[in-house]
Structure formats: C-alpha cells, structure tokens
Amino acid sequence: LHRPLAAGLILLAAAAAWYQDHLGAVIDKLMIQNVMNTTVTESRQLITVPYLRHMFLTGVIPAVLLFWPRITYARVRGLLWRFPLTIAASFLLTFGFLFINLKANVSIIREHHELLGSYQPGATIGALVRYAKMELRAGNVEVKPLGQDAAKGPALLATKKPVLLVLFAGETARAQNFGLNGYSRNTTPELSQLDVFNFKDATSCGTSTAVSLPCMFSPFDRSDYSHERFMGSENLLDVLAHAGVDPVWVDNNTGDQNIARRTGARMVDVTLNPAACAGGECTDAALLTELSAQIGSITEDTVLVLHMIGSHGPAYYLRYPEGFAPFIPDCRTAEFDYCSQQEIVNAYDNSIAFTDHIIASAIKMLDQQDRVSPALFFLSDHGESLGEAGLYLHAAPMFMAPEVQTQVPFLMWLPQKFQETMHVNAACLTDRTSQPVS
Ligand SMILES: [Zn+2]
Structure with missing residues (x-):
C-alpha cells in the first residue's frame, strides 16, 4: 500500500509544483473548481512539452524508483515496535524543529497563508477535500426564490x-x-x-x-x-x-x-x-x-x-x-x-x-x-x-x-x-x- 500511495503523492506534487513555480498559481479549492469547470481544449493548452518533461523528471522517474528496492519485511513481532517507533520519531523530529523557534514559526504561518498554500502535495490534497465538501454542501441546498414579484416598469x-x-x-x-x-x-x-x-x-x-x-x-x-x-x-x-x-x-x-x-x-x-x-x-x-x-x-x-x-x-x-x-x-x-x-x-x-x-x-x-x-x-x-x-x-x-x-x-x-x-x-x-x- 505504501508504494502506490507514495507514488501517487509524488505525481500529484510534481504536477502542482509545475503550475506553482511557472505560473505562480496557488492551488486552493477555487482553483480545483476552475480545473473541474474547464474545457478539454483549455486544459490541453496547459499541457506543453516542458510540462511533460518536468513531469517525467520530477514525477514519473521518482515514482518508478519507489518500486525498485526489494523490501525485506520484518516479522509481525518486529513490526509491533518498529512501526510505532518510526511514527513517533517522525512526529518528534517535526515538532522538535517547530518548537526550536515556536514564536517565529507560528507568526510566519499566521501571516503568510501562501506558504501553507504552497506546501505540496498537502495543499493540493487539502484543496481537493475542501472542494468536495463545498460541492456536496452546494449540491444539497434548496434554491430560494428571488424577486418573484418583478415586473416590467x-x-x-x-x-x-x-x-x-x-x-x-x-x-x-x-x-x-x-x-x-x-x-x-x-x-x-x-x-x-x-x-x-x-x-x-x-x-x-x-x-x-x-x-x-x-x-x-x-x-x-x-x-x-x-x-x-x-x-x-x-x-x-x-x-x-x-x-x-x-x-x-x-x-x-x-x-x-x-x-x-x-x-x-x-x-x-x-x-x-x-x-x-x-x-x-x-x-x-x-x-x-x-x-x-x-x-x-x-x-x-x-x-x-x-x-x-x-x-x-x-x-x-x-x-x-x-x-x-x-x-x-x-x-x-x-x-x-x-x-x-x-x-x-x-x-x-x-x-x-x-x-x-x-x-x-x-x-x-x-x-x-x-x-x-x-x-x-x-x-x-x-x-x-x-x-x-x-x-x-x-x-x-x-x-x-x-x-x-x-x-x-x-x-x-x-x-x-x-x-x-x-x-x-x-x-x-x-x-x-x-x-x-x-
Ligand atoms: Zn474568467
């Protein structure tokens, strides 16, 4: 499960990074809405040779490399302590770095929304979820009438x-x-x-x-x-x-x-x-x-x-x-x-x-x-x-x-x-x- 998932995330991050770096695009829920509402001809114009080259070098190759190493799986007993330990260590490192200068980090995150918006592939996944939520809510609303008494003057x-x-x-x-x-x-x-x-x-x-x-x-x-x-x-x-x-x-x-x-x-x-x-x-x-x-x-x-x-x-x-x-x-x-x-x-x-x-x-x-x-x-x-x-x-x-x-x-x-x-x-x-x- 890890490898296909990680490969998918790499491809997503590569695609998002291209539009972010080349066009300055921020991928939020409204950008996803634009992507969903676009026409085939329009989206074709955004898929160019340099884009495909970028996708091949930073997306396809790393994603394929993931499948290369042969993994020796530990026995179940080994997994019992290795798995939680790895996760705990990752969190400890992440938050450790964050806490080294908490004041500065928090204020940067608060002041610069564009930083969180440019973190890939997290930002894109977050945007997809928010877009799905928005469409679900909008799809279920009842349409309120407006100006039914309107008449020609x-x-x-x-x-x-x-x-x-x-x-x-x-x-x-x-x-x-x-x-x-x-x-x-x-x-x-x-x-x-x-x-x-x-x-x-x-x-x-x-x-x-x-x-x-x-x-x-x-x-x-x-x-x-x-x-x-x-x-x-x-x-x-x-x-x-x-x-x-x-x-x-x-x-x-x-x-x-x-x-x-x-x-x-x-x-x-x-x-x-x-x-x-x-x-x-x-x-x-x-x-x-x-x-x-x-x-x-x-x-x-x-x-x-x-x-x-x-x-x-x-x-x-x-x-x-x-x-x-x-x-x-x-x-x-x-x-x-x-x-x-x-x-x-x-x-x-x-x-x-x-x-x-x-x-x-x-x-x-x-x-x-x-x-x-x-x-x-x-x-x-x-x-x-x-x-x-x-x-x-x-x-x-x-x-x-x-x-x-x-x-x-x-x-x-x-x-x-x-x-x-x-x-x-x-x-x-x-x-x-x-x-x-x-
Ligand atoms: Zn327009």
Whole structure:
C-alpha cells in the first residue's frame, strides 16, 4: 500500500509544483473548481512539452524508483515496535524543529497563508477535500426564490419595439491594458470613437470565472458571496424571467457556471460562422453572428448574455484571427517559457484590441438596425497577471490578489433613443463613471 500511495503523492506534487513555480498559481479549492469547470481544449493548452518533461523528471522517474528496492519485511513481532517507533520519531523530529523557534514559526504561518498554500502535495490534497465538501454542501441546498414579484416598469412597457439589452461578459480583460482606461497603448481604437459610458474604477468579485461570473448575477456582494449561497438562490436571470423578459445565454467560453441552469444556456453555434471557429475554438467573432441572428428573430424584450472567450490565456494568440495583430512580435505559443515578456504582453494586448473590435462591431450592428431597441454592456469577469511579481494568468486567492487581477473594464452603450425612453439621466451616469464600482 505504501508504494502506490507514495507514488501517487509524488505525481500529484510534481504536477502542482509545475503550475506553482511557472505560473505562480496557488492551488486552493477555487482553483480545483476552475480545473473541474474547464474545457478539454483549455486544459490541453496547459499541457506543453516542458510540462511533460518536468513531469517525467520530477514525477514519473521518482515514482518508478519507489518500486525498485526489494523490501525485506520484518516479522509481525518486529513490526509491533518498529512501526510505532518510526511514527513517533517522525512526529518528534517535526515538532522538535517547530518548537526550536515556536514564536517565529507560528507568526510566519499566521501571516503568510501562501506558504501553507504552497506546501505540496498537502495543499493540493487539502484543496481537493475542501472542494468536495463545498460541492456536496452546494449540491444539497434548496434554491430560494428571488424577486418573484418583478415586473416590467412603465418605460419598458411603453416601448413599441422589443428591447434588446446585450451583455458581453468576460473574459480576463484587465483595466490596466484597456486603452479607454488610460493605458499607454491604444488597445481600444474603435471603442474610443464611440459614445460610451466607461467606468474607470471597476473591481471584480473574484479572480476566476467560477467565482466572478456567478457573483455578477447573484444578489450577493463580494463579502457575502460563496458558491454555496449562490447555488442556494435564484439570480438576476431568474428575476428577468419572472418579469417577463427573455434571458438568453450564448457561451463561447467554459459554460454558464450554473447561472442559467433554470433559464437555459447554449454553446455558440459553430455552423453559423465556420470561419471564426476554424481553429477548433471560436474567436468572439462567432458571437457577432449569434447577435445578428438574435436581432433578426426576437419578438420579446430580451437580455442577451454573450459569454466571451476574450483574453483567456495562456494561448492569447488564439483569441484573435490570423492577420489581426496590431502589436508584434506576439507570443504564438501557450508555453510562456518560449516567449519574452514583451511578446506575452503583445499577444495579450492584441486580444484586448480584438475584444475592442468585437464590442465596437456589435454596437455598430445594433445602431444600424431598426428592428429592436438596443443597449449594450461590457463587463470583464476578472483581470490577469502578465508576469508581474512572477505571477501569470489569474485565480490568485483574494487576500493576495494583485490589482491587475481585480481591476476590470466596464462600459455601457446606451443610445440617445434608449436614454429618452428609459429616462436615463446621462449626466448622473457620467458622474458615476469616475467613482468606484464593483
Ligand atoms: Zn474568467
């Protein structure tokens, strides 16, 4: 039993150590949740040649070596004293070292959660157990109704055409690299030509899709949010449905994270735009085709959530089509070790510029049609680390999350006609754009 168990622990520690050392990832229960919610294509991008080499050298070889020595087993009588003695000696040594400088050790453990979070494979096993507990609890909760008395207000009832509110949600766009928010590079050339309300100081609820996205639609704010509470309550989409507004969710990412479980969600239709989906994954251009189809078909007031792939890493270069790269040279692999810092930033900035192009195209499409009364929101779920302080990607625990993972772009496009019919106070809204929002 010892050898297969020890071999398993070595493999687990080797895998966890890779993501910890190379991406600065802390493996906690939310990281496990991200792993469980991910798609095959996404996880494939994290399994690279250097990763396999690392796994072979630090995982497979040591695990195999465990089976090499031939063990002479002691007789049962010998085991009776050897076994307890070994365990007692191990504990004595461990705690002996701890007690040599107890004061310093205790304060370090208290102050630096990241140390315990980086101890392998213990941290990963602990995270797996906590994740299983969280899912068990969340799976058993009863869903409390929310806003069942919701109804359309007089302004909405008075509109002649169906109202279409488009919400581009996500993905991994950080405020610091968003041209409209004052980035030194103009990554939003198209949106800056348009009349939008841009909230410059918006923070996300979490640092990963599995937390931030449900939190956006839940009735809880950041301090009250938990997976269990989210699963135990209806959310904004349910309230819209209660009010007689049609909530439609089209996904070009890892799914709706249970947000639309009662109202319905579907993945982006690959057949609508084969060119955008040529690489096995779709760029967000596929969402424009979906939007066009919705504009042509809706008859009810609708909130259309388009869950983007946006700037999802590490394969930023797959987020924008061949030929669309304002910032070069760009990192054209999912393995950051092969790219310079500048190439990684260039690829990320290209993905932001492509998001700019998608959102601006959607606005123009909505502006040029006459079938529906449109409005549009864009809100990123969380930011991204691009190597600052040795961190890459996202999903850092909130207590240590850098601002680049929590400051997000958030903008609204409300055409003049919409402002008039819905009685939007543009001056008030403009004033709010410089205040902190979450
Ligand atoms: Zn995300």
